[in-house]
Amino acid sequence: DAGxxxxxxxxxxxxxxxxxxxxxxxxxxKSVSWYQQVLGQGPQFIFQYYEKEERGRGNFPDRFSARQxxxxxxxxxxxxxxxxxxxxxLCASSSHWGSTDTQYFGPGTRLTVL
Amino acid sequence: EDQVTQSPExxxxxxxxxSSLNCSxxxxxxxxxxxxxxxxxxxxxxxxxxxxxGEEKEKERLKATLTKKESFLHITAPKPEDSAxxxxxxxxxxxxxxxYGKLTFGQGTILTVHP
Numbered sequence: 001d002a003g004x005x006x007x008x009x010x011x012x013x014x015x016x017x018x019x020x021x022x023x024x025x026x027x028x029x030k031s032v033s034w035y036q037q038v039l040g041q042g043p044q045f046i047f048q049y050y051e052k053e054e055r056g057r058g059n060f061p062d063r064f065s066a067r068q069x070x071x072x073x074x075x076x077x078x079x080x081x082x083x084x085x086x087x088x089x090l091c092a093s094s095s096h097w098g099s100t101d102t103q104y105f106g107p108g109t110r111l112t113v114l
Numbered sequence: 115e116d117q118v119t120q121s122p123e124x125x126x127x128x129x130x131x132x133s134s135l136n137c138s139x140x141x142x143x144x145x146x147x148x149x150x151x152x153x154x155x156x157x158x159x160x161x162x163x164x165x166x167x168g169e170e171k172e173k174e175r176l177k178a179t180l181t182k183k184e185s186f187l188h189i190t191a192p193k194p195e196d197s198a199x200x201x202x203x204x205x206x207x208x209x210x211x212x213x214y215g216k217l218t219f220g221q222g223t224i225l226t227v228h229p
Binding site: 004031033035040041042043044045048050055056058088090092094100102103104105106107108110 | 118145146148150155156157158159160163165201203205215216217218219220221222
């Protein structure tokens with residue numbers, strides 16, 4: 001079975017632009033979470049979605065938004081990009097919400113903001 | 115606020131030299147502790163989940179243990195291919211008493227194994 005997939009692999013944007021990152025979960029998984037990983041640090045939680053509804057939000061500004069589609073894939077949008085948004089953006093999928101299910105991560109999207 | 119601290123930040127070993135990585139945590143309600151391995155530029159790869167103090171899990175040269183305040187990842191006779199960043203993360207309950215899926219990560223331990 002295919003694991004979590006993310007697109008694009010790499011992305012270069014300039015300050016002030018907007019970006020959309022995409023994620024497809026493992027087949028059968030209904031929950032998708034997004035994390036931001038700055039170089040040298042552990043991933044930081046941004047959002048969790050389950051059954052198309054936002055179930056959790058981390059400490060990120062309103063410039064960050066996300067949604068989940070009926071096929072459980074998800075998009076993360078970031079508006080008005082800042083230099084500090086440069087990071088590896090990770091998507092993780094799990095079977096359910098509100099449980100201790102393992103989260104499986106995709107390869108990530110490397111975003112560089114110039 | 116939940117906190118996870120990993121030590122050491124970096125560890126250099128000779129092939130075959132066993133050692134341990136530490137993950138200490140301060141959380142309000144632990145639902146699970148997860149270990150991941152991350153290679154440069156890639157996403158974290160799941161290794162273990164531990165749910166209660168005293169629990170142990172093994173996989174090849176790796177063994178994870180859990181106490182009420184910390185977890186250890188023991189590496190026995192490591193090989194160069196074990197070189198990676200090892201991440202520890204905790205899943206905790208939120209104010210409503212559910213664990214909605216927010217993993218809180220430590221900063222990771224960068225392991226380098228020399229042949």
